[in-house]
Amino acid sequence: MLKTTASFWEVLSRGIKKVPTLQGQVVANLFFEPSTRTRSSFEIAAKRLSADILNFSSATSSMTKGETILDTAKAYVAMGTDIMVIRHRQAGIPQVIAQEMDNLGIKVSILNAGDGQHEHPSQALLDLFTICTLLDAKNPRLDLLKGKKIAIIGDILHSRVAHSNIWSLTATDVEVHLAAPPTLLPRFFNNYGQDRAGKIFLHWQLEPALEGADFVITLRLQKERMASYLLPSWREYHYLFGITKSKLKLCNPNVKVLHPGPVNRGIEISSDLIDDPEISLIQDQVTSGVAVRMALLYLIGSCKTIGEEKE
Structure with a gap:
């Protein structure tokens, strides 16, 4: 993860900050609670990877008319979504959606962008990357923390x-x-x-x-x-x-x-x-967030492509 992020950090330093890695894939940002940094970071990351973006806002969605979270997720899958980035104020929602997609045999990747008081994996990874990069900018790695x-x-x-x-x-x-x-x-x-x-x-x-x-x-x-x-x-x-x-x-x-x-x-x-x-290092964290989320989307998106090729 750290090595992949470091490679995308280099991409972001170029004049043209874009690669065709996820071209043709659709990334849907399903944020059921307010967010500035995380949502914007995932959106920029997806665009830097040349993915198509779908942004969801619960305030202007069919959920105001009584639609369930699972039905909303299914609707986005029906539109061709390959990766869902999900944030919710209730713990476990990304896992529930992932399990439902598995039960239905739907091939879509789920990425947890923060759920209740449970976890925020991408934030922890960008904190880790920020620290390791400070210790060794060219080769960030875990043993630097020893x-x-x-x-x-x-x-x-x-x-x-x-x-x-x-x-x-x-x-x-x-x-x-x-x-x-x-x-x-x-x-x-x-x-x-x-x-x-x-x-x-x-x-x-x-x-x-x-x-x-x-x-x-x-x-x-x-x-x-x-x-x-x-x-x-x-x-x-x-x-x-x-x-x-x-x-x-x-x-x-x-x-x-x-x-x-x-x-x-x-x-x-x-x-x-x-x-x-x-x-x-607060501003460095924000910058690291884009590279980390590019790495996450790339790793998930490339695994999906490899799996399809094997089939």
């Missing part, structure tokens, strides 16, 4: 990004330190990645997680997913867990900060830190 300390700070309970990042980062010998208030970091996270190469540590205070950290991934407070008052106030959260330049003094002197976006400025991270190109 011995590194990575802190994930914020609303870990509700964050699908955190869940996917934990799985991807612990694929190698790395220390992942999770830090948040107890209401946003339950003890069951101790069970994550027990069979993985990396190690996970939980902290209900910020300082132990930041001490000596090489990378800090901050997470947005998922206000829309908080069913009750889990924090006294946003001001107190920023005071205790908000990332600022002064708090980063506990980290490795060359520490870098990531954030999946969108950002609540002045709550989970200070504005001056967001805009500091010497420390912040």
